[in-house]
Amino acid sequence: MHKQVVFPEFLGESEIAVVVVIPTLKEDMSELFERFHAGEEIDYWFSWDLVVTNTAEYLVVLEIHWEAEDGLIVAFSSEMWEFIHLIAQRENLVLLGDWNQLEEGAPLVMDQGGEYKPHALLIRDVHLGLEKLYKHVKDLVEVNQPIEELSRLQLILQGAKSDTTTYH
Numbered sequence: 001m002h003k004q005v006v007f008p009e010f011l012g013e014s015e016i017a018v019v020v021v022i023p024t025l026k027e028d029m030s031e032l033f034e035r036f037h038a039g040e041e042i043d044y045w046f047s048w049d050l051v052v053t054n055t056a057e058y059l060v061v062l063e064i065h066w067e068a069e070d071g072l073i074v075a076f077s078s079e080m081w082e083f084i085h086l087i088a089q090r091e092n093l094v095l096l097g098d099w100n101q102l103e104e105g106a107p108l109v110m111d112q113g114g115e116y117k118p119h120a121l122l123i124r125d126v127h128l129g130l131e132k133l134y135k136h137v138k139d140l141v142e143v144n145q146p147i148e149e150l151s152r153l154q155l156i157l158q159g160a161k162s163d164t165t166t167y168h
Contacts, residue, residue: 004028005061005073010099011083017092017122018083020074025097026119032066033097037117042066046123048133050140050153051075058149060084060133062093064123078149081156084130088160093126130160 010021026033035042044066051059060081065071074095076083087093097119134157141150 004070005075007075007077008080011080013086013090014094017090017094018087018126019094019096021096021099022074023097023099025072025095025121027097029072029097029119029121032121033117033119044123046126046129048129050133050136058153060153062123062126064121078152081153084156085160088127088130091125091127093123095121095123097121127160130157133157134160 006022006024008020008022010019012019012021032042044064046062046064049061049063051061053059058078060076062074062076063071064074134154137150137154137157141147141154144150
């Protein structure tokens with residue numbers, strides 16, 4: 001199984017979701033988008049994790065999987081971590097594979113038959129799993145006190161954790 005690692009080119013917010021633009025998705029995931037556009041419902045699952053690169057940079061990654069496909073890893077560098085708080089608030093993430101969808105809107109992605117066929121993935125309840133990531137980072141901070149980057153991430157995740165609403 002091969003997973004593609006991608007970095008967002010743009011992060012923004014709407015009323016209901018954090019919007020992430022990754023232009024390579026349009027081509028790299030064309031088969032998945034064709035299945036969506038054909039009306040197929042595709043189950044997916046995701047997880048949050050922290051990875052360290054070979055240059056000692058910490059990345060927060062969102063790993064997304066779906067059946068019989070390669071999957072996708074969206075990597076957030078430390079400059080993007082402030083959006084984790086927004087992700088926890090909005091609880092949904094939209095991955096756009098086409099800048100034009102953001103700039104021009106829906107009319108541009110209509111096909112000749114008048115159907116709306118976006119190159120976008122909506123990840124619902126994407127805030128789930130941030131609690132596990134927070135605990136992992138907290139444990140690392142306790143062991144590695146002097147790493148400022150980890151302490152900063154812990155504070156961001158702590159704020160995201162406290163904003164998460166739980167319904168019983």
